[in-house]
Amino acid sequence: MAGVIELLAAQPFWLWGGLAVALLAIEAATGTGWLLWPSASAGAVALVTLVLDPGWAGQAVFFALLTLVTTFGARRFFPRGGAAASGDINDTSTRLIGQAARTVDAFHQGEGRVSLDGKEWAAHLQGGGSLTTGAEVEVTGVRGSILEVRRRS
Numbered sequence: 001m002a003g004v005i006e007l008l009a010a011q012p013f014w015l016w017g018g019l020a021v022a023l024l025a026i027e028a029a030t031g032t033g034w035l036l037w038p039s040a041s042a043g044a045v046a047l048v049t050l051v052l053d054p055g056w057a058g059q060a061v062f063f064a065l066l067t068l069v070t071t072f073g074a075r076r077f078f079p080r081g082g083a084a085a086s087g088d089i090n091d092t093s094t095r096l097i098g099q100a101a102r103t104v105d106a107f108h109q110g111e112g113r114v115s116l117d118g119k120e121w122a123a124h125l126q127g128g129g130s131l132t133t134g135a136e137v138e139v140t141g142v143r144g145s146i147l148e149v150r151r152r153s
Contacts, residue, residue, distance in 0.1 A: 012059060016046035037070040093142035100138055100152060107131035114149060123147040 023039035045063045048054065054062060101116040101123075110128035114121050114137060124146055125131060131151070141148035 012049040012056075013046050016042050016049060016059070016063075020046060034071075037074055038067045041066040041070055096139045096142060096147065098139065100136055101147070101149065103131050103133055103135045103137065106133050107135075114147060116147070121145070121147045123149045126150045 020039050020042035023035045023042060027033075027035035027039060041063055044066055045059055048062065049059060096116065099116060101114040101121070103123075104113040104115050104120055106112065107123075107125050107130050109130070110125040112123055112125070112131065114123045116139065122145060123137070124143070125137070126140060126148060127150075131137070136152040137149040138152045139147050140150050
Protein backbone atom coordinates (compact mmCIF):
# COMPACT_ATOMS: atom_id res chain seq x y z
CA MET A 1 0.00 0.00 0.00
CA ALA A 2 2.88 2.36 0.76
CA GLY A 3 4.15 1.79 -2.78
CA VAL A 4 0.82 2.93 -4.25
CA ILE A 5 0.81 6.08 -2.13
CA GLU A 6 4.38 6.88 -3.17
CA LEU A 7 3.45 6.33 -6.84
CA LEU A 8 0.47 8.65 -6.55
CA ALA A 9 2.58 11.28 -4.81
CA ALA A 10 5.14 11.05 -7.62
CA GLN A 11 2.47 10.88 -10.38
CA PRO A 12 -0.48 13.09 -9.28
CA PHE A 13 -1.92 12.89 -12.81
CA TRP A 14 -3.15 9.37 -12.06
CA LEU A 15 -4.76 10.39 -8.77
CA TRP A 16 -6.70 13.25 -10.36
CA GLY A 17 -7.48 11.23 -13.48
CA GLY A 18 -8.79 8.38 -11.34
CA LEU A 19 -10.88 10.78 -9.28
CA ALA A 20 -12.33 12.26 -12.49
CA VAL A 21 -13.26 8.82 -13.81
CA ALA A 22 -14.73 7.72 -10.45
CA LEU A 23 -16.86 10.87 -10.15
CA LEU A 24 -18.02 10.50 -13.74
CA ALA A 25 -18.97 6.85 -13.14
CA ILE A 26 -21.00 7.81 -10.07
CA GLU A 27 -22.65 10.62 -12.07
CA ALA A 28 -23.51 8.24 -14.90
CA ALA A 29 -25.03 5.79 -12.40
CA THR A 30 -27.09 8.37 -10.56
CA GLY A 31 -27.79 11.02 -13.22
CA THR A 32 -28.06 13.80 -10.64
CA GLY A 33 -25.94 16.37 -12.47
CA TRP A 34 -24.09 17.26 -9.26
CA LEU A 35 -20.88 15.34 -9.98
CA LEU A 36 -20.39 16.22 -13.64
CA TRP A 37 -18.54 19.47 -12.99
CA PRO A 38 -16.34 18.17 -10.14
CA SER A 39 -15.40 15.31 -12.48
CA ALA A 40 -14.43 17.76 -15.22
CA SER A 41 -12.52 19.83 -12.67
CA ALA A 42 -10.55 16.78 -11.49
CA GLY A 43 -9.72 16.04 -15.13
CA ALA A 44 -8.49 19.61 -15.60
CA VAL A 45 -6.31 19.34 -12.49
CA ALA A 46 -4.88 16.10 -13.88
CA LEU A 47 -3.90 17.89 -17.09
CA VAL A 48 -2.39 20.81 -15.16
CA THR A 49 -0.22 18.41 -13.16
CA LEU A 50 1.26 17.12 -16.43
CA VAL A 51 2.46 20.62 -17.34
CA LEU A 52 3.04 22.30 -13.97
CA ASP A 53 3.91 21.14 -10.48
CA PRO A 54 1.68 23.22 -8.21
CA GLY A 55 2.18 20.88 -5.24
CA TRP A 56 -0.58 19.15 -3.32
CA ALA A 57 -1.90 22.35 -1.75
CA GLY A 58 -2.01 24.11 -5.11
CA GLN A 59 -3.74 21.16 -6.73
CA ALA A 60 -6.37 21.02 -3.98
CA VAL A 61 -7.02 24.76 -4.14
CA PHE A 62 -7.21 24.69 -7.95
CA PHE A 63 -9.63 21.75 -7.80
CA ALA A 64 -11.85 23.44 -5.20
CA LEU A 65 -11.97 26.77 -7.04
CA LEU A 66 -12.52 25.19 -10.44
CA THR A 67 -15.29 22.99 -9.03
CA LEU A 68 -17.07 26.02 -7.54
CA VAL A 69 -16.72 28.12 -10.69
CA THR A 70 -17.85 25.37 -13.07
CA THR A 71 -20.74 24.21 -10.87
CA PHE A 72 -22.17 27.69 -10.30
CA GLY A 73 -21.41 28.69 -13.89
CA ALA A 74 -23.27 25.65 -15.17
CA ARG A 75 -26.27 26.48 -13.01
CA ARG A 76 -26.23 30.02 -14.39
CA PHE A 77 -25.63 29.29 -18.07
CA PHE A 78 -27.22 25.83 -18.34
CA PRO A 79 -30.31 26.08 -16.13
CA ARG A 80 -32.57 23.10 -15.84
CA GLY A 81 -35.55 23.77 -18.00
CA GLY A 82 -37.13 22.91 -21.29
CA ALA A 83 -37.64 19.18 -21.64
CA ALA A 84 -36.06 18.50 -18.25
CA ALA A 85 -38.61 20.74 -16.51
CA SER A 86 -41.48 18.61 -17.76
CA GLY A 87 -39.97 15.42 -16.41
CA ASP A 88 -37.49 12.92 -17.73
CA ILE A 89 -35.47 14.33 -20.62
CA ASN A 90 -35.39 10.84 -22.15
CA ASP A 91 -39.19 10.47 -22.06
CA THR A 92 -40.29 10.87 -25.67
CA SER A 93 -43.98 10.37 -24.88
CA THR A 94 -44.64 14.09 -24.41
CA ARG A 95 -43.06 14.75 -27.81
CA LEU A 96 -45.29 12.17 -29.52
CA ILE A 97 -48.63 13.49 -28.27
CA GLY A 98 -50.42 15.49 -30.94
CA GLN A 99 -48.35 14.13 -33.83
CA ALA A 100 -49.89 12.58 -36.92
CA ALA A 101 -49.19 8.95 -37.79
CA ARG A 102 -50.31 6.48 -40.47
CA THR A 103 -51.58 2.98 -39.92
CA VAL A 104 -49.20 0.28 -41.13
CA ASP A 105 -51.84 -2.46 -41.28
CA ALA A 106 -55.59 -2.48 -40.85
CA PHE A 107 -56.81 -2.07 -37.25
CA HIS A 108 -59.09 -4.79 -35.88
CA GLN A 109 -61.03 -4.34 -32.64
CA GLY A 110 -59.15 -1.12 -31.94
CA GLU A 111 -55.67 -2.70 -32.11
CA GLY A 112 -53.03 -2.22 -34.78
CA ARG A 113 -49.69 -0.65 -35.70
CA VAL A 114 -48.81 2.86 -36.82
CA SER A 115 -45.75 4.48 -38.35
CA LEU A 116 -44.48 7.67 -36.72
CA ASP A 117 -41.11 9.35 -37.34
CA GLY A 118 -39.92 6.32 -39.28
CA LYS A 119 -40.66 3.94 -36.41
CA GLU A 120 -43.41 1.40 -36.08
CA TRP A 121 -45.48 1.44 -32.89
CA ALA A 122 -48.23 -0.73 -31.44
CA ALA A 123 -51.35 1.38 -31.16
CA HIS A 124 -54.80 1.36 -29.60
CA LEU A 125 -57.65 3.23 -31.29
CA GLN A 126 -59.79 5.23 -28.87
CA GLY A 127 -63.33 3.95 -28.96
CA GLY A 128 -62.25 0.73 -30.65
CA GLY A 129 -63.32 -0.15 -34.15
CA SER A 130 -61.31 -0.68 -37.28
CA LEU A 131 -59.15 1.40 -39.62
CA THR A 132 -57.80 0.71 -43.09
CA THR A 133 -54.12 0.55 -43.96
CA GLY A 134 -52.69 4.04 -44.54
CA ALA A 135 -55.34 5.85 -42.49
CA GLU A 136 -54.16 9.00 -40.75
CA VAL A 137 -54.42 9.11 -36.96
CA GLU A 138 -53.33 11.47 -34.19
CA VAL A 139 -51.47 10.39 -31.05
CA THR A 140 -53.42 11.35 -27.93
CA GLY A 141 -51.41 9.53 -25.30
CA VAL A 142 -48.81 6.90 -24.52
CA ARG A 143 -49.35 3.86 -22.31
CA GLY A 144 -46.03 2.08 -21.88
CA SER A 145 -44.93 1.29 -25.43
CA ILE A 146 -48.44 1.50 -26.90
CA LEU A 147 -49.68 4.71 -28.51
CA GLU A 148 -53.22 5.82 -27.89
CA VAL A 149 -54.58 7.21 -31.18
CA ARG A 150 -57.78 8.66 -32.62
CA ARG A 151 -59.01 9.14 -36.13
CA ARG A 152 -57.67 12.35 -37.61
CA SER A 153 -60.34 14.60 -39.07
